[in-house]
Amino acid sequence: MSWKRIKAIMMHEFFITKxxxxxxxxxxxxxxxxxxxxxxxxxYLSGTTGLIISKQVLIGMILWQVIxxxxxxxxxxxxxxxxxxxxxxxxxxxxxxxxxxxxYTITGCIKSFIxxxxxxxxxxxxxxxxxxxxxxxxxxxxFINLAFFGFGFAIxxxxxxxxxxxxxxxxxxxxxxVLQPLMAVIYPxxxxxxxxxxxxxxxxPTYVFEAARVNVIDKGIQWQLILMAxxxxxxxxxxxxxxxxxxxxxxxxxxxFARLEG
Amino acid sequence: xxxxxxxxxTKKFGxxxxxxxxxxxxxxxxxxxxxxxxxxxxxxxxxMLLGITTPNSxxxxxxxxxxSTNRQECLQIINYTSAFNTLQGRTTVWENLFVxxxxxxxxxxxxxxxxxxxxxxxxxxxxxxxxxxSSGEKTRVNFIKALLNDPKIILMDEPTAxxxxxxxxxxxxxxEQIKQDNKISIxxxxxxxxxxxxxxxxxxxxxxxxxxxxxTPLNLTKKIETTTLRLTFDKGKKIIEKxxxxxxxxxxxxxxxIVIIKTKEKLVPKIIFGISSEGIWMTDIEIQKPTLEDVFxxxxxxx
Numbered sequence: 001m002s003w004k005r006i007k008a009i010m011m012h013e014f015f016i017t018k019x020x021x022x023x024x025x026x027x028x029x030x031x032x033x034x035x036x037x038x039x040x041x042x043x044y045l046s047g048t049t050g051l052i053i054s055k056q057v058l059i060g061m062i063l064w065q066v067i068x069x070x071x072x073x074x075x076x077x078x079x080x081x082x083x084x085x086x087x088x089x090x091x092x093x094x095x096x097x098x099x100x101x102x103x104y105t106i107t108g109c110i111k112s113f114i115x116x117x118x119x120x121x122x123x124x125x126x127x128x129x130x131x132x133x134x135x136x137x138x139x140x141x142x143f144i145n146l147a148f149f150g151f152g153f154a155i156x157x158x159x160x161x162x163x164x165x166x167x168x169x170x171x172x173x174x175x176x177x178v179l180q181p182l183m184a185v186i187y188p189x190x191x192x193x194x195x196x197x198x199x200x201x202x203x204x205p206t207y208v209f210e211a212a213r214v215n216v217i218d219k220g221i222q223w224q225l226i227l228m229a230x231x232x233x234x235x236x237x238x239x240x241x242x243x244x245x246x247x248x249x250x251x252x253x254x255x256x257f258a259r260l261e262g
Numbered sequence: 263x264x265x266x267x268x269x270x271x272t273k274k275f276g277x278x279x280x281x282x283x284x285x286x287x288x289x290x291x292x293x294x295x296x297x298x299x300x301x302x303x304x305x306x307x308x309x310m311l312l313g314i315t316t317p318n319s320x321x322x323x324x325x326x327x328x329x330s331t332n333r334q335e336c337l338q339i340i341n342y343t344s345a346f347n348t349l350q351g352r353t354t355v356w357e358n359l360f361v362x363x364x365x366x367x368x369x370x371x372x373x374x375x376x377x378x379x380x381x382x383x384x385x386x387x388x389x390x391x392x393x394x395x396s397s398g399e400k401t402r403v404n405f406i407k408a409l410l411n412d413p414k415i416i417l418m419d420e421p422t423a424x425x426x427x428x429x430x431x432x433x434x435x436x437x438e439q440i441k442q443d444n445k446i447s448i449x450x451x452x453x454x455x456x457x458x459x460x461x462x463x464x465x466x467x468x469x470x471x472x473x474x475x476x477x478t479p480l481n482l483t484k485k486i487e488t489t490t491l492r493l494t495f496d497k498g499k500k501i502i503e504k505x506x507x508x509x510x511x512x513x514x515x516x517x518x519x520i521v522i523i524k525t526k527e528k529l530v531p532k533i534i535f536g537i538s539s540e541g542i543w544m545t546d547i548e549i550q551k552p553t554l555e556d557v558f559x560x561x562x563x564x565x
Contacts, residue, residue: 008364015353093365
């Protein structure tokens with residue numbers, strides 16, 4: 001593995017981001033707007049449902065951006081090169097799949113961290129909710145778990161794009177939103193109908209959001225929930241990497257990879 | 263010494279065989295042309311040589327190393343340029359090249375980019391966004407990208423497609439210069455026969471996924487025996503017609519005073535002398551020897 005090649009892809013991503021208003025819009029403006037809108041909503045709710053619930057909603061929404069950003073950054077980052085017909089150039093260099101994915105994961109985490117930081121500042125100064133009240137260790141654990149899931153989800157999407165072409169590219173920014181209601185981001189899992197609760201508990205982020213809600217009241221680490229999130233994440237990422245490798249190899253067998261840019 | 267050795271390479275897409283058991287080699291410092299009509303399997307072959315399409319069977323060896331098991335090592339010493347792939351349009355030329363220099367782990371990459379930009383006379387474009395360059399400028403930048411890692415082999419897939427004749431000519435001169443200065447081996451595909459004739463040391467013809475001819479451009483044209491003789495004359499159309507029929511020649515009158523005769527090369531002097539002996543005054547004689555294009559058309563149409 002070469003750090004220089006990983007750094008090259010990270011620089012590439014940085015160069016694209018700084019010159020693309022739509023990327024800046026997608027990774028900064030939209031997430032922060034969501035946080036602001038939910039901030040006002042929680043201000044309104046705090047008068048009717050109480051301060052705790054409104055804080056839980058806002059914190060859920062801020063943490064959601066970690067999954068969203070990591071997933072978006074990896075999946076759409078790759079698409080920029082497909083659209084520019086530059087992907088072949090990258091993949092005929094000596095870079096390995098692992099180096100490529102690591103580079104995008106790091107940039108995804110950096111973007112997520114920036115959004116988390118800005119979201120945290122906004123929520124603290126404008127809506128009186130301090131993310132650090134969750135506890136720095138808790139927050140770090142949540143970030144790692146959510147970023148892991150975002151990474152895993154993104155490479156599943158990338159696998160589908162490599163295998164089936166840009167016809168399925170909309171999944172990059174659309175499919176994660178479909179899972180959002182199941183992950184119980186802003187409400188407890190118990191609100192969901194029983195069959196959906198079973199599905200919700202198959203998703204690692206569900207445990208993170210549940211733990212974060214508890215943390216709003218109790219600062220302690222929710223080991224049972226956290227360990228379950230890590231356990232499911234490891235299974236999910238193992239399956240996601242296996243799926244990606246299979247789809248990538250299939251894509252090269254069927255010739256779809258070479259046709260991606262056509 | 264063969265720097266690239268392809269043996270029994272086959273690629274099937276479902277029931278369709280795109281590349282059918284082809285074997286060839288590329289020698290050090292050689293430019294090898296890969297020719298064939300659309301769908302002949304040229305691009306699929308290039309894709310397999312780059313590792314972005316997996317062959318069904320056969321082997322690819324760069325410098326005697328198996329490509330499938332030494333992917334990174336092989337990709338470090340080859341590169342690729344094509345009119346159909348571009349660099350990232352949003353970023354500047356320098357940013358694009360800097361990224362690729364790092365992907366190929368080039369030491370002193372800034373110096374290298376600067377030197378190549380000077381060589382290709384695009385130093386003033388380094389800070390321009392790639393998408394704002396003209397086709398000719400993009401081609402030069404693509405060549406720089408293809409030379410960043412000091413490759414031993416460059417695969418070029420129709421690099422002059424979409425270029426105007428002037429820029430295409432300059433590009434070919436650059437390729438000739440690159441070959442001369444760096445002793446690089448080049449695998450070159452194009453539909454332009456004049457280009458192939460000009461720069462290739464050897465040519466492989468592909469048709470329906472198979473190699474149907476392989477030789478130097480000159481030897482390939484020699485395989486076509488027919489030469490076209492174009493005679494312009496003052497008068498005496500009937501006399502010429504009678505003479506050519508009597509001598510069993512294939513001909514047609516282009517105009518009343520121009521006849522086009524397709525004949526064997528060795529018979530050309532005899533025909534000219536014979537017509538002249540009939541008292542015909544010829545104002546212009548043009549002998550068109552077979553070109554690579556004739557070879558291409560003959561092969562393409564014989565499938």
